[in-house]
Amino acid sequence: MRPVDLAREHGLSTQAVRNYEDAGILPPADRTPHGYRVYTQVHARALRAFIALVPAHGHQTATAIMQAASRGAADEALALIDESHAQLLADRQTLAAVERALRDLTPLEDERERAAFVGPLARQLGIKPATLRKWERAGLVTPARDPQTGYRVYSAADVRDARLAHQLRRGGYLLHQIAALLDQVRSAGGVEPLEATLEEWGARLTTRGRAMLRAASALDDYLG
Incomplete structure (x- = not known):
């Protein structure tokens, strides 16, 4: 030939x-x-x-x-x-975890989040500032730093993610499971767009x- x-x-x-x-x-x-x-x-x-x-x-x-x-x-x-094949299985497990987590989420009271510092945000959620810092190390929130003071500044998206993480932690989800969900939320641009992409995500895995x-x-x- x-x-x-x-x-x-x-x-x-x-x-x-x-x-x-x-x-x-x-x-x-x-x-x-x-x-x-x-x-x-x-x-x-x-x-x-x-x-x-x-x-x-x-x-x-x-x-x-x-x-x-x-x-x-x-x-x-x-x-x-x-x-x-192991990676495909892990992707399927992540998708299943995201779907379960979204089912367990309760609607946020106000989607118009505002930027906040660590102390006020911790008080709003009823947790310790150290918990927020732990979530940051786990990749759940990614606050910026004030250029003058060096304090953590949580953007509106960070506040949303912190509130979602707080709900999921109360639901018994582990930090790595929440991190996977929030990565998908950020990629999709929010919770509602993410819900619309789950079917497409599953179809890609099947393909x-x-x-x-x-x-x-x-x-x-x-x-x-």
């Missing part, structure tokens, strides 16, 4: 196929007396496996998997896949999980 024969199946350029071989994604090809590459069905299966692995595990991990597989280190390739199934079949075909 010529490079163009492999490239045509996947809509790639012949240079891309040569680059994949040079990167170790495909096993080394034999050469004709004139120096032209000669590919086989083994290379075709390797390329199919790589193309399937990219949406399942990402380009970097897919490359590492195929490099290991193509040099005969099947156990190393499988270990990389195991790590990727990735199914891509992993297809990639596993293609890689098994190549390893066999």
Whole structure:
């Protein structure tokens, strides 16, 4: 088979196929007396496996998997896949924790939060200032510092996050669980936008999980 024969199946350029071989994604090809590459069905299966692995595990991990597989280190390739599956499971657990936490949240009395210093905010929440500092170390709140006094200044978003954290702590949630939720709240721009993205987030995880199934079949075909 010529490079163009492999490239045509996947809509790639012949240079891309040569680059994949040079990167170790495909096993080394034999050469004709004139120096032209000669590919086989083994290379075709390797390329199919790589193309399937990219949406399942990402380009970097897919490359590492195929490099290991193509040099005969099947156990190393499988270990990389195991790590990727473990990350998908962790992402699913985070999503489930966010969904449970949102169900447990009570509506905030006033969404128009104001900036505050540590003392007044602690009194408002009925907690000690040391608790706010502990939450800061855990990533729950990220106050800035007053340039003149060095005091912590909690922005309106920090106050919102502190109030959410306080509700969730009373509900028995652990700091790392709350931190994961608040990261998502910040990325979404608030609680309501986050609720609207959860379904899409779950759909992406499902899509990735199914891509992993297809990639596993293609890689098994190549390893066999």
